[in-house]
Amino acid sequence: MSGPAAGTASADATTEVVCLGESMVTFLPSQPGRLADVPSFGRGIGGAESNVACALAAAGHRAAWVGRVGADGFGDHLVETIGGYGVDTSAVRRDPDRPTGIYFRTATDRGEGAHEVAYYRAGSAASAMSPANVPYGEVFAGRVLHLSGITAALSADCLELLRELTAPRPGRPLVSFDVNHRPHLWRGGDPSVLLELARRADLVFVGEDEAEEAWGIVGAEAIRAALPEPSVVVVKRGSAGATVFAPGLRPGPRSSNAGGAEIAPASCSTEGGRAEGAPDPRSREGGGAEMVTPVPALHVDVVAAVGAGDAFAAGFLSATLRGLPVRDRVRHGHLMAAAVLTVPGDLTEPPARDHADRLVALDDEAWGRLRLGPGWTAADRAPEEVRTP
Numbered sequence: 001m002s003g004p005a006a007g008t009a010s011a012d013a014t015t016e017v018v019c020l021g022e023s024m025v026t027f028l029p030s031q032p033g034r035l036a037d038v039p040s041f042g043r044g045i046g047g048a049e050s051n052v053a054c055a056l057a058a059a060g061h062r063a064a065w066v067g068r069v070g071a072d073g074f075g076d077h078l079v080e081t082i083g084g085y086g087v088d089t090s091a092v093r094r095d096p097d098r099p100t101g102i103y104f105r106t107a108t109d110r111g112e113g114a115h116e117v118a119y120y121r122a123g124s125a126a127s128a129m130s131p132a133n134v135p136y137g138e139v140f141a142g143r144v145l146h147l148s149g150i151t152a153a154l155s156a157d158c159l160e161l162l163r164e165l166t167a168p169r170p171g172r173p174l175v176s177f178d179v180n181h182r183p184h185l186w187r188g189g190d191p192s193v194l195l196e197l198a199r200r201a202d203l204v205f206v207g208e209d210e211a212e213e214a215w216g217i218v219g220a221e222a223i224r225a226a227l228p229e230p231s232v233v234v235v236k237r238g239s240a241g242a243t244v245f246a247p248g249l250r251p252g253p254r255s256s257n258a259g260g261a262e263i264a265p266a267s268c269s270t271e272g273g274r275a276e277g278a279p280d281p282r283s284r285e286g287g288g289a290e291m292v293t294p295v296p297a298l299h300v301d302v303v304a305a306v307g308a309g310d311a312f313a314a315g316f317l318s319a320t321l322r323g324l325p326v327r328d329r330v331r332h333g334h335l336m337a338a339a340v341l342t343v344p345g346d347l348t349e350p351p352a353r354d355h356a357d358r359l360v361a362l363d364d365e366a367w368g369r370l371r372l373g374p375g376w377t378a379a380d381r382a383p384e385e386v387r388t389p
Contacts, residue, residue: 015088015142016321017056018173020066020134020165021151022126023047023082024101024119025074028345032107035116041104045081046346048148048180048310055314055336057086059350061321064088066139070125074100085347091138095125107304107344119184121154130157131164139165140173144317147201148178149194153185159193166200177201177230178313181210191215199229203320205313207236220245234316234330236309241297242333244326248289295330296364300338301373307346311336315350324360331360331367342374351377 027041049065056063065087069075071094078100083089101121121127129151139145145165152159166175179194191214198204204227211217217226220235220243227233233245315336319329335356339348350356355377359370 014062015064016062017053017144017146017176017317018064018066018139018142019049019053019056019146020129020139021047021049021148022101022121022124022129022154023050023065023067023069023078024103024121024124024126025077026346027102027104029105029107035104035106035118038106043077044345044347045078046103046307048150048178049146050078050082050087051307051310051346052146052178052314052317053087054082054085054347055311055350056318059314059318059336060353061318062088062142064091064138064142066091066135068093068095068125068129068133070094070098070100071096072100074102075125091135093125093133093135095128098123098125098128100125101127105306117184124154126151127154127158129154129161131161134161140171142173143321144176145173146176146178146313146317147197148180149191149197150180150182150185152193152197153182153189153191162197166197168200174203175201176203176313176317177205178309179204179206179210179214180309181207181214183213186214195226198227201230203232203234204230205234205236205309205316207238207309209238211235234333236312237297239297241295242312242330244291244293244295244330246291246293246326248291291326293326293330295327295334296368298334298338298367299371300341301371302341303374304344305341307340308337310346311340311350328360332356335359338372339377342372342376349377355379 024046026044026046028044029035029038030040030042031038047067050067053063053065063086065082069078069092075094079089079092101119101124103117103119103121105117106115147162147165152162166177177198179198181191181194195215198206206223206227208220208223211223215226217223220237223235224233224245231247235243235245237243312333315333316329318336319332324332336350339350340346351359362370
């Protein structure tokens, strides 16, 4: 089977977001140090797409994860743990011949030279995903389909699957694509294919650093120029925050890679002039206006910088599903990321929605004073709301 026929995708009102990709069992060190010196490890789970699904479900959304795991104990653990977050795992397939992927990592930040990760995922069950064995009815059942570039790097079949899922067709759900460039997965490969996939999506998350490393493209404006097709492009800029390129008021219906599927168009206000985080209206080729919205990051006392990008995507998607303005979508992304940055693992309980909404509603000066540390999500009205760096 080569994939679904055009027009067969339909939105299921019971599912908001479907996330497809590999999830693995991760082993977290009991103490800092080299992998060779760590005496023991605690077991957790990790996977970009399943992380997003878990965060969305924990935030009160109806999310599903579609993947492939081995018929082994690690596969059981993944399905049970992800399901425990409230994620629908009914479309996960078990592979009797291939194992579930696992990996070990050190306690240091991924960006530090001492950081080590040892992956055991070659030939994993997930790497066997292909257009021939994925349940398209379940994949296209939600309002949003979330994918990442990690899947494209797992195997030739996985790359072909992502090309199939991102192909424009009538009735396709809105496709969210996180570039997620992982250099070690592309040794001997060509990461420029990630640009091809991103151009076929409706919503793209990409870091300035990974765009430069994978594509040789420098700066947010240049990234947007290389990605003219997606309706919304979120450029993550590390400690500088994020810049969103999104449509403003247009003279008529806009076209979409998804054949018309759209969720809560980006809205914003420019009353009273432009403050920090306010949108900058630009004209785009073909007519209509585009809003360019920079949103500063938060000050965070980081425990471990793993899983923050997935949490940011989940926060942005959650606010998108709620129809919030662009600035608020990014702020919710920053808050979700801050929740993960202040714990050792990839996943944590997000802040209560009313708490997050109060923080998002702060004026620019108060937002800039926020400093969030471990335990901040448990507070009803945390002291961080008035604490300065």
